[in-house]
Amino acid sequence: xxxxxxxxxxxxxxxxxxxxxxxxxxxxxxxxxxxxxxxxxxxxxxxxxxxxxxxxxxxxxxxxxxxxxxxxxxxxxxxxxxxxxxxxxxxxxxxxxxxxxxxxxxxxxxxxxxxxxxxxxxxxxxxxxxxxxxxxxxxxxxxxxxxxxxxxxxxxxxxxxxxxxxxxxxxxxxxxxxxxxxxxxxxxxxxxxxxxxxxxxxxxxxxxxxxxxxxxxxxxxxxxxxxxxxxxxxxxxxxxxxxxxxxxxxxxxxxxxxxxxxxxxxxxxxxxxxxxxxxxxxxxxxxxxxxxxxxxx
Numbered sequence: 005x006x007x008x009x010x011x012x013x014x015x016x017x018x019x020x021x022x023x024x025x026x027x028x029x030x031x032x033x034x035x036x037x038x039x040x041x042x043x044x045x046x047x048x049x050x051x052x053x054x055x056x057x058x059x060x061x062x063x064x065x066x067x068x069x070x071x072x073x074x075x076x077x078x079x080x081x082x083x084x085x086x087x088x089x090x091x092x093x094x095x096x097x098x099x100x101x102x103x104x105x106x107x108x109x110x111x112x113x114x115x116x117x118x119x120x121x122x123x124x125x126x127x128x129x130x131x132x133x134x135x136x137x138x139x140x141x142x143x144x145x146x147x148x149x150x151x152x153x154x155x156x157x158x159x160x161x162x163x164x165x166x167x168x169x170x171x172x173x174x175x176x177x178x179x180x181x182x183x184x185x186x187x188x189x190x191x192x193x194x195x196x197x198x199x200x201x202x203x204x205x206x207x208x209x210x211x212x213x214x215x216x217x218x219x220x221x222x223x224x225x226x227x228x229x230x231x232x233x234x235x236x237x238x239x240x241x242x243x244x245x246x247x248x249x250x251x252x253x254x255x256x257x258x259x260x261x262x263x264x265x266x267x268x269x270x271x272x273x274x275x276x277x278x279x280x281x282x283x284x285x286x287x288x289x290x291x292x293x294x295x296x297x298x299x300x301x
Contacts, residue, residue: 025117025118029067032106033054033057035105036102037050037054039109040101052094056094056098057098057099057102060095060099063079063083068102069114069118071125073125073238074238076125077239078236080095080214080217081217081221093214099124100213103122103123103124103125107124130150130210131146132193132194132196133178133189133194135149135196136178136196138171140163141165142165143166143167143170145164146164146166146174147161164261182198185200185208186208187208191207194207195208197210197216198210198211217236217237220235220236242273245262245270246274246276248261250277255271
């Protein structure tokens, strides 16, 4: 059997330069404004959305399609921490609407020009109740279908074991909290994290990212008063990686848990205490002593 040589006849487009990207970004924002107006929104609403986007763009300093989850955490959790809650919610909603527009109208073009896959950096966790696989594996697993990819590479799907007693916590939430929303567990795409807001059919909507961030901030203020503005969703990923490593999990397993493509990325997430070398030496000596016990008999 021989392999045929296949040639891709599509034109290969070079990545766009700064001037071309600047002009394209201006055109995209103009198209967004026209699309919002064509949808029947008032001039005041459209103008407010544009102002919110310009504020985020001024802080970010780069095209918004380059924004990553850590950037959104820093902006909404730190830069806007003294801003009124209504302003933060409106700005987050404008940013999500803009990214939805980018995905629908310009996703392919942006990828061709920059190599990036457009993805909203503040998208709420899109977990459904059915994504909890209670009986899969030794502890049960969570099917993360919309995991964040690095550098705009798109969704990275993975199965995360419910270790550290996460299964028991989820079961408590579903039985004692989730049930209070009165949703039907058999309804297709029923959200794992429902909101008090309702859909058009009366079913609970999916909780928004702003509510999750606000709840995390309030919890940090209550239980970690020295770090009220430090704890963000992305910081929790670093804390998780560090905790798993210090508990003895190897880097390959942590890499799979976090959904990283490269082990080097995982290593950047692991932070160890200043006594890590001494602790590792003591642990090694203890293991050696255990192996020598049998020789003394």
